[in-house]
Amino acid sequence: SPAVEIYLTEKIGLARDKVSVIPNGVSEKKRPSVESTINLRIKLGLTEKDFVIGTVGRLFDECKRISDIIKAMPIVVSEIENAKLLVVGAGPDESYLQNLAKSLGIADRILFVGYQAETRQFYEIMNVFVLASAHEAFGLVLVEAMFARLPVVATRVGGVPGVVDDGETAILCDPFSPNQLANHIVMFFRNPIMRENFGLAGQKKAVKEFSEKRYVGDIDCLYQSLLGKLHN
Secondary structure (H helix, E strand, O other): OOOHHHHHHHOOHHHHHHOOOOOOOOOOOOOOOOOOOOOOHHHHHOOOOEEEEEOOOOOOOOHHHHHHHHHHHHHHHHOOOOOOEEEOOOOOOHHHHHHHHOOOOHHHHHHEEOOOOOOOHHHHHHOOOEOOOOOOOOOOOHHHHHOOOOOOEEEEEOOOOOOOOEOOEEEOOOOHHHHHHHHHHHHHHHHHHHHHHHHHHHHHHHHOEHHHHHHHHHHHHHHHHHHHHHHH
């Protein structure tokens, strides 16, 4: 990501002509069937009326700050009666996060589903995707969410602004800011047309800029260029 380029050139001191930026490519997974989506909602105890806020990542809070999303939930719940938070992932801080939810009185609003080898089906039952990281080199899950046509709320850190378009595919906010996260989530809830437009724009961006095909093409161009220099 451009954030890594800046780190290498400005922090490490590598010459700029020694660094080429090729954004990650992400595999676009096939959309799950309606039947499997319905079955998953039933399995998780979700109804069609539930507004599902989702996040995916390792439960290592120093980096991913799932705690900030949990802290945002009391505000969200006060505005959205049927709000639920779906947490996909496992990690060393899972017990801490579960206890935090209990201490805030919202444990019944949060679903911890653990590590999932296939995450695409979980994106399908989300209404908005949230990434509250304190630092993030790229954020593959952002692209996965955009492929699933989800509007995004994320923190303005590291490589995130280079993956999403603030105000078009996502709303960005400051890190360590549960209130800002809550306000943006509620805004998407109140504006279904906005959710749809952001989701569509995100999907188009993901296909155009972060597909496997584009990534492989960029890698091929890089090596062709290097081979050309060697031959010359």
